[in-house]
Amino acid sequence: MLKTVKQLRDCYDVLIIGGGPAGLAAARAAWDGGARQVLIIERDSAPGGILNQCIHNGFGLHYFHEELTGPEYAGRCLDELADTEVELLLNTMVLSLDELPQEPGREALGGLLPEPVLATLNPDPLTGHPAHRVFAASPEWGSICLKSRAVILAMGCRERSRGAIRIPGTRPAGVLTAGAAQRYVNLEGWQIGRRVVILGSGDIGLIMARRLTLEGAKVLACVELMPYSSGLRRNLVQCLDDFGIPLLLSHTVTEIRGRRRVTGVTVCQVDTSRQPVAGTEQDFDCDTLLLSVGLLPENELTRAAHIPLDPRTRGAYVYENMETASAGVFACGNVAHVHDLVDYVSEESQRAGQAAAAYARGQGISGRAIPIQHGTGIGYTVPQSIHVDAAGTGQRDPAAAINLFFRVTRPQEHVSIALYDGDSCLKRWPRLRVAPGEMERLQLPPALLHGCGSGSLTLALEHAAPEEAGKND
Amino acid sequence: MYDCTIIGCGITGAAAAYLLSHYSLRLLMLEAANDVANGSTKANSAILHAGFDPEPGSLMARANVRGVEMAAEICRRLDVPRLNCGALVLAFSPDDQHTIRELYARGLANGVPGLRLLSAQEARQSEPYLADTVTGALLAPSSSIVDPWEYALAMAETAVKNGLALGLGRAVRRIVRPDSPSGKDYFELTDSQGQSYQSRFVINAAGVHSDQVHAMIGGHNFHIHPVRGQYFLLDKNAGRTCSHTLFQCPTAAGKGVLVSPTVHGNLIIGPDAEAVADPDNTATTAEALEYVRRMALRSLNNIPFGENIRNFAGVRAQSDRPDFIVEASPQSSRFINLAGIKSPGLSAAPALAEMALDLLAQAGLPLKRRSDYDDSRRRTRFRYLTPAQQSELIAADPRYGHVVCRCETITEGEIVAALHGPIPPRSLDAVKRHCNAGSGRCQGSFCGPRIHEIIARELGLPYEAVTQNDAGSYIVTAPTKGTGSKGVTAC
Ligand SMILES: Cc1cc2nc3c(=O)[nH]c(=O)nc-3n(C[C@H](O)[C@H](O)[C@H](O)COP(=O)(O)OP(=O)(O)OC[C@H]3O[C@@H](n4cnc5c(N)ncnc54)[C@H](O)[C@@H]3O)c2cc1C
Ligand SMILES: Cc1cc2nc3c(=O)[nH]c(=O)nc-3n(C[C@H](O)[C@H](O)[C@H](O)COP(=O)(O)OP(=O)(O)OC[C@H]3O[C@@H](n4cnc5c(N)ncnc54)[C@H](O)[C@@H]3O)c2cc1C
Numbered sequence A: 001m002l003k004t005v006k007q008l009r010d011c012y013d014v015l016i017i018g019g020g021p022a023g024l025a026a027a028r029a030a031w032d033g034g035a036r037q038v039l040i041i042e043r044d045s046a047p048g049g050i051l052n053q054c055i056h057n058g059f060g061l062h063y064f065h066e067e068l069t070g071p072e073y074a075g076r077c078l079d080e081l082a083d084t085e086v087e088l089l090l091n092t093m094v095l096s097l098d099e100l101p102q103e104p105g106r107e108a109l110g111g112l113l114p115e116p117v118l119a120t121l122n123p124d125p126l127t128g129h130p131a132h133r134v135f136a137a138s139p140e141w142g143s144i145c146l147k148s149r150a151v152i153l154a155m156g157c158r159e160r161s162r163g164a165i166r167i168p169g170t171r172p173a174g175v176l177t178a179g180a181a182q183r184y185v186n187l188e189g190w191q192i193g194r195r196v197v198i199l200g201s202g203d204i205g206l207i208m209a210r211r212l213t214l215e216g217a218k219v220l221a222c223v224e225l226m227p228y229s230s231g232l233r234r235n236l237v238q239c240l241d242d243f244g245i246p247l248l249l250s251h252t253v254t255e256i257r258g259r260r261r262v263t264g265v266t267v268c269q270v271d272t273s274r275q276p277v278a279g280t281e282q283d284f285d286c287d288t289l290l291l292s293v294g295l296l297p298e299n300e301l302t303r304a305a306h307i308p309l310d311p312r313t314r315g316a317y318v319y320e321n322m323e324t325a326s327a328g329v330f331a332c333g334n335v336a337h338v339h340d341l342v343d344y345v346s347e348e349s350q351r352a353g354q355a356a357a358a359y360a361r362g363q364g365i366s367g368r369a370i371p372i373q374h375g376t377g378i379g380y381t382v383p384q385s386i387h388v389d390a391a392g393t394g395q396r397d398p399a400a401a402i403n404l405f406f407r408v409t410r411p412q413e414h415v416s417i418a419l420y421d422g423d424s425c426l427k428r429w430p431r432l433r434v435a436p437g438e439m440e441r442l443q444l445p446p447a448l449l450h451g452c453g454s455g456s457l458t459l460a461l462e463h464a465a466p467e468e469a470g471k472n473d
Numbered sequence B: 001m002y003d004c005t006i007i008g009c010g011i012t013g014a015a016a017a018y019l020l021s022h023y024s025l026r027l028l029m030l031e032a033a034n035d036v037a038n039g040s041t042k043a044n045s046a047i048l049h050a051g052f053d054p055e056p057g058s059l060m061a062r063a064n065v066r067g068v069e070m071a072a073e074i075c076r077r078l079d080v081p082r083l084n085c086g087a088l089v090l091a092f093s094p095d096d097q098h099t100i101r102e103l104y105a106r107g108l109a110n111g112v113p114g115l116r117l118l119s120a121q122e123a124r125q126s127e128p129y130l131a132d133t134v135t136g137a138l139l140a141p142s143s144s145i146v147d148p149w150e151y152a153l154a155m156a157e158t159a160v161k162n163g164l165a166l167g168l169g170r171a172v173r174r175i176v177r178p179d180s181p182s183g184k185d186y187f188e189l190t191d192s193q194g195q196s197y198q199s200r201f202v203i204n205a206a207g208v209h210s211d212q213v214h215a216m217i218g219g220h221n222f223h224i225h226p227v228r229g230q231y232f233l234l235d236k237n238a239g240r241t242c243s244h245t246l247f248q249c250p251t252a253a254g255k256g257v258l259v260s261p262t263v264h265g266n267l268i269i270g271p272d273a274e275a276v277a278d279p280d281n282t283a284t285t286a287e288a289l290e291y292v293r294r295m296a297l298r299s300l301n302n303i304p305f306g307e308n309i310r311n312f313a314g315v316r317a318q319s320d321r322p323d324f325i326v327e328a329s330p331q332s333s334r335f336i337n338l339a340g341i342k343s344p345g346l347s348a349a350p351a352l353a354e355m356a357l358d359l360l361a362q363a364g365l366p367l368k369r370r371s372d373y374d375d376s377r378r379r380t381r382f383r384y385l386t387p388a389q390q391s392e393l394i395a396a397d398p399r400y401g402h403v404v405c406r407c408e409t410i411t412e413g414e415i416v417a418a419l420h421g422p423i424p425p426r427s428l429d430a431v432k433r434h435c436n437a438g439s440g441r442c443q444g445s446f447c448g449p450r451i452h453e454i455i456a457r458e459l460g461l462p463y464e465a466v467t468q469n470d471a472g473s474y475i476v477t478a479p480t481k482g483t484g485s486k487g488v489t490a491c
Helices: A021-032 A049-053 A070-079 A177-190 A203-214 A233-243 A302-303 A342-360 A447-451 B011-020 B059-078 B095-110 B122-128 B148-161 B207-213 B286-296 B344-360 B387-396 B410-418 B428-436 B450-459
Strands: A012-015 A038-041 A057-059 A086-090 A093-097 A134-137 A142-153 A157-159 A176-179 A196-199 A220-225 A251-257 A264-269 A282-284 A288-291 A296-299 A329-331 A371-375 A378-382 A385-387 A403-409 A412-421 A422-434 A440-444 A458-462 B001-006 B027-030 B088-092 B116-119 B136-140 B145-146 B165-167 B172-176 B187-191 B196-206 B227-234 B245-248 B258-261 B269-272 B309-318 B325-329 B333-340 B403-404
Touching: A012 A134, A012 A342, A012 A378, A021 A038, A021 A049, A021 A070, A021 A342, A021 B059, A021 B088, A038 A057, A038 A142, A038 B027, A038 B450, A049 A177, A057 A251, A070 A342, A093 A302, A134 B095, A142 B387, A157 A177, A157 A203, A177 A203, A177 A220, A177 B309, A196 A203, A196 A251, A203 A233, A203 B027, A203 B403, A220 A251, A233 B258, A251 A458, A251 B172, A251 B325, A282 B325, A329 B148, A342 A403, A342 B207, A403 A458, A412 A440, A422 A447, A422 A458, A440 A447, B001 B011, B001 B187, B001 B269, B011 B344, B027 B148, B027 B245, B059 B095, B059 B145, B059 B148, B059 B344, B088 B095, B088 B122, B095 B136, B095 B428, B116 B122, B122 B136, B165 B387, B196 B344, B207 B333, B227 B286, B269 B286, B325 B344, B333 B344, B403 B410, B403 B450, B410 B450, B428 B450
Parallel strands: A012 A038, A012 A142, A038 A086, A142 A329, A176 A288, A196 A220, A196 A288, A371 A458, B001 B027, B001 B196, B027 B165, B088 B245, B196 B333
Antiparallel strands: A093 A134, A134 A142, A157 A296, A251 A264, A264 A282, A371 A385, A378 A403, A403 A440, A412 A422, A412 A458, B088 B136, B116 B136, B172 B187, B187 B196, B227 B269, B227 B309, B245 B258, B258 B269, B325 B333
């Protein structure tokens, strides 16, 4: 059980926004890194994040080496904090970082409202930078402004909704994101429909296909725009195939019908430029359309704080220690980039927590940072830049490998991943198959980068002869 | 017995209710939907037009200019978001240049203040992202934007607070005239729930259905030919793409598509104009949206359509007459039609209501002003308060410290206040219109289930009775097997 806040402190070492697995793992690592005034702010009434509604199993195989359900995984993360004095502030929504909350629309209420002003702070003696300020609203503490040397963004992500994909038709009840459906079914205890079509083959959609089927609903089809699924292979097998639910690849929903409640949808095949092909319309008679069309890192706070975002990850640009372009602000978990596996979230967040603790005691990272260029076939990388000489600076253990997460742009087989320093290849890693739905990870030995002379690193996907592409790891 | 019954609570009916409620009258309003402002009033461009467009001398011209003058005062008094952002009518060709000069002259004739013709360079100074093809513009500084549903809601609420009886979910189905064989001296109206009402006067403000309502007393001197218009609504991240409402010149090919900020800080883009057979057909289509997108890109170099959060359509109550219809029915001088209220109906509404009052008075309704009228209305909008004010509010009621809608920063306190307001919203979409919760970038996918629970709790409704919008738009079907694990497990 975590400590609840009895009294707000003057200035924290590390303040973490979001109490999901990312925030919890970061807190433990910050504590281990010597930070003593560590606060997690969570807007929900319990920590755990999205895991609380993921009652299926399949969590923790890498990190805890056993198969757990979402709530069990969250429970483990909390157990790990049991012997610390990390504090948790629940039911508290962070409204902004470093700037007073700016809500567009106040002008329309005609100068009736006073405009608040924010005073500047002096640099903190330890970090050399002014403390960061976090504005939040809490039923218990009111509208507060907390100061902290380091801040960790761990707000997770949200789902793309109907507007983002512009499905024409009526706007009835029965069109939900898969996550909202998951909340209704798993937390509120209510079924959301009897005949269901799912658009998008992301993991949440797949999980919900199985969940709704087990609840007695008929899932008519899972419709995917791309010629391949964006979900994990194991979920395709266990959630669709095992229940005989058809997966319609290269298809999309072109119309929603029904005035009050969904009465049907039209599904069309799409061509190679993803445009519906006339004459391929199929009508489904359904009362529900679930949308599982992607997750978006929840970076409104980040954007409002003028922290640069990478359009590819939709998260902040980060260095290998998960620090953003704003000194002392770190990002980890789904807010930095969307993960498929929570295990990697925990691991990445530990790094952020450690680095934040180091920053708070005045050992911020410095030195030469080299951006990673994207060669062919690479969708994004995290980190986007690496300090090549930072080993042994207090931020990084000289022996520790640097983690590089990335996604490919399309599924391919028999490839190798190549890392270049200028024109010379530093190393190649073979892969039997890669897919955009499965995040890849490389562990770069520090020695590999040490001599990096050209000032530019490039990651690229290359075709490999079948015999070279050995196993998948 | 009611003195006057208003049929339909869009902006027209709400304005009539608001003005009438200033007098000592027994008033009834019947609305088919389960919330107010659920017709064209919720799906339009939200512009309070300056008034340079309507034909000088027309009812439209007069009502528009007078209506927006009244709107400024009403919005201020009733705490309705309204922003005087100004408008530009863009010209792209010599023909357009000619058109904006005509509009300028028409505006002068209509009494529109402050109009000015701008060079392309001047226009670009105030709107940096204007397309390179813009050759000039007409500036209308008095053009404003408003929150259309809050505008209607505020007037309807104030009328209710002052004694108007409002029946929601009650469509008028039958009207018996006073002078029919029964010999009675009043109208008898029957609603969709079978209830009957007696009323000495009637205002027909039924929007796209106003011809059908008029037909209930045998009136057939106008018909509605509905015209649909479709929109994009972009995220607040795109809200600063332009700061004025940007119109295009009407041409033979159509009236053009506008791009405008909204009072909430979003960007709205639309509409097209397409005749539809069904007056309730508010579906969107891929073709029309593509048309809107293409047309809008003529005005601005770069519109981030990737930031779209919602598409919607509204239906204009276009009639077979060129002007608004504001008149007593030939069937009865005590039945006032406010019909064919297409654009600029939102702008004109209070002026139309004023005219309706005159017609009622002429027909014999005694209008005696009340001395006890209460038109104070203040909304608590947590997001716009200073931290000190927020803390004070939270100390008094901790529910104001619980942010439910994260995209718009709407607190539980605000939702609860709306649910106990003069016109309680009963659906998720109604809550969205009454206090903005769920109207943001995630469109309620996060807060929807939470607001659902708050509605059920506060209104004492069974969970499954809470709907998305109108009756029949159910959200949940049945409890899960063995019912769900209520509450969160971890901790
Ligand atoms: C439906 C679903 C199924 C999944 N299935 C699996 C699986 O089978 N196996 C697996 O390994 N992984 C799975 N995952 C992935 C895994 O759950 C996520 O990667 C992980 O939960 C991300 O952790 P996070 O802490 O970054 O984000 P979250 O878990 O989303 O936590 C973010 C937290 O931040 C809080 N927050 C956000 N903004 C604010 C703010 N402004 N103020 C205060 N608090 C805030 C939120 O309330 C939330 O608690 C699944 C994910 C989903 C959504
Ligand atoms: C696409 C579009 C864009 C527009 N843009 C603008 C603009 O920018 N500026 C502007 O000034 N105007 C604009 N307008 C016009 C403006 O929206 C309308 O003029 C205005 O909303 C009409 O309001 P109303 O109250 O007459 O009708 P509505 O809002 O449609 O209200 C009529 C009400 O009557 C109810 N009703 C119908 N039949 C019955 C019955 N039998 N019994 C009980 N109730 C019934 C309906 O449920 C409805 O609530 C636009 C319109 C459209 C469609």
